[in-house]
Amino acid sequence: MLTAGAVVLALTAGALIAIPLGGWDTVDLESAAVPELPLGEEYRGRHYSVRIEGAWVGDTLPDAFDEPDEGMTFVVVRAALRNEWREPDSAARSVITFDALEQLDRVDRSALVRVAADGVYPSSLSPGVETEVLLRWEVPVGTVAAGEPLVLGIVDGRPDRAILYSGTAWRDERVVVETTVVPRPARELEYPWQS
Amino acid sequence: MTRRPLAILTALALVALAFLVARTEPQEELGFAPFAVRVGLGEVGEGRGLQAVVDDARLADLVRLERWTGTTTGVWLVVDTRMATTENPSLAHATVRVGERHWKASNRPGLGAMHATTLEPGLPQAGAFVFELPREVLEEPGATRAVVQLADSGDTRLITVIEVGLDLTALDHVGELELERTERTRW
Numbered sequence: 001m002l003t004a005g006a007v008v009l010a011l012t013a014g015a016l017i018a019i020p021l022g023g024w025d026t027v028d029l030e031s032a033a034v035p036e037l038p039l040g041e042e043y044r045g046r047h048y049s050v051r052i053e054g055a056w057v058g059d060t061l062p063d064a065f066d067e068p069d070e071g072m073t074f075v076v077v078r079a080a081l082r083n084e085w086r087e088p089d090s091a092a093r094s095v096i097t098f099d100a101l102e103q104l105d106r107v108d109r110s111a112l113v114r115v116a117a118d119g120v121y122p123s124s125l126s127p128g129v130e131t132e133v134l135l136r137w138e139v140p141v142g143t144v145a146a147g148e149p150l151v152l153g154i155v156d157g158r159p160d161r162a163i164l165y166s167g168t169a170w171r172d173e174r175v176v177v178e179t180t181v182v183p184r185p186a187r188e189l190e191y192p193w194q195s
Numbered sequence: 196m197t198r199r200p201l202a203i204l205t206a207l208a209l210v211a212l213a214f215l216v217a218r219t220e221p222q223e224e225l226g227f228a229p230f231a232v233r234v235g236l237g238e239v240g241e242g243r244g245l246q247a248v249v250d251d252a253r254l255a256d257l258v259r260l261e262r263w264t265g266t267t268t269g270v271w272l273v274v275d276t277r278m279a280t281t282e283n284p285s286l287a288h289a290t291v292r293v294g295e296r297h298w299k300a301s302n303r304p305g306l307g308a309m310h311a312t313t314l315e316p317g318l319p320q321a322g323a324f325v326f327e328l329p330r331e332v333l334e335e336p337g338a339t340r341a342v343v344q345l346a347d348s349g350d351t352r353l354i355t356v357i358e359v360g361l362d363l364t365a366l367d368h369v370g371e372l373e374l375e376r377t378e379r380t381r382w
Contacts, residue, residue: 088298128296130269
């Protein structure tokens with residue numbers, strides 16, 4: 001009898017604490033919420049610091065010979081990147097992601113990176129040097145549209161010693177902040193090195 | 196009975212010896228470290244498969260090479276070299292290390308720079324490697340002990356590299372620098 005009373009008392013006390021806190025409602029895990037970074041502000045990263053400056057979408061790029069595959073269109077993001085790690089690397093290709101890339105094979109989710117100042121495709125980005133770049137992807141037509149908000153996720157991770165090669169392997173990479181940008185039509189994009 | 200203290204002492208000595216070996220064995224990365232040939236500025240270094248010399252080094256805010264104009268938010272380190280392989284043709288590679296950080300030669304200058312040059316056995320090429328460094332690196336304590344490493348492969352594990360020490364704080368620093376295209380030369 002005493003035991004049953006104790007159980008009822010414990011349940012009552014639990015309910016008094018739990019119900020004001022939301023009870024058994026389904027809630028979003030607070031630690032999983034991705035903070036929003038205003039456009040033009042810098043995310044200071046462990047691997048890369050990133051400041052997104054703008055985006056363009058469409059089939060026409062300033063280089064006339066650039067044409068997307070059938071059913072695909074270009075997305076171009078201009079950003080300032082700074083490799084904060086001690087080694088040069090080419091991870092700038094995958095430092096930004098967005099929903100439309102999820103439909104693609106993993107290899108196609110990496111961007112083509114060009115230095116905005118001279119149009120060179122850099123083999124790596126130097127540690128500590130801020131570099132303005134143009135990142136370019138091909139995505140299915142209609143998944144990103146000019147004038148419609150595009151949420152860009154900035155990816156960061158944890159450095160670890162690589163096992164199969166010398167250098168650093170980045171673990172636990174995930175989207176750490178998101179920036180919303182409204183892409184402009186690609187025909188408005190200008191390549192700085194051509195002006 | 197007289198043997199027992201001896202056995203104990205031997206066991207203790209072996210444990211101490213094992214401890215000593217464990218503490219002094221080369222670290223894993225040393226097992227794959229390159230074979231570094233350290234030389235001074237202007238001195239030809241030679242190892243298996245590679246001969247190389249660093250003739251000069253300068254800093255510049257802006258660098259030009261043919262039609263390429265190199266702007267940067269950092270500073271350019273320009274390293275004039277002569278290099279040749281001794282056995283097989285291979286691309287020229289270079290890195291510079293300051294403290295814990297290191298940089299690869301930039302590919303931004305295009306095909307006229309040393310990073311894009313194929314080295315041939317016995318036929319030295321003269322040209323410049325161009326490194327894009329952050330400005331603050333010149334203020335770091337390690338800037339006086341920077342190390343340029345020249346190689347005939349980007350993967351320097353267990354191969355010869357030619358190393359030259361540089362004091363970045365003592366280099367000439369110019370506003371603009373016009374580079375010469377890589378060309379065949381002699382030692």
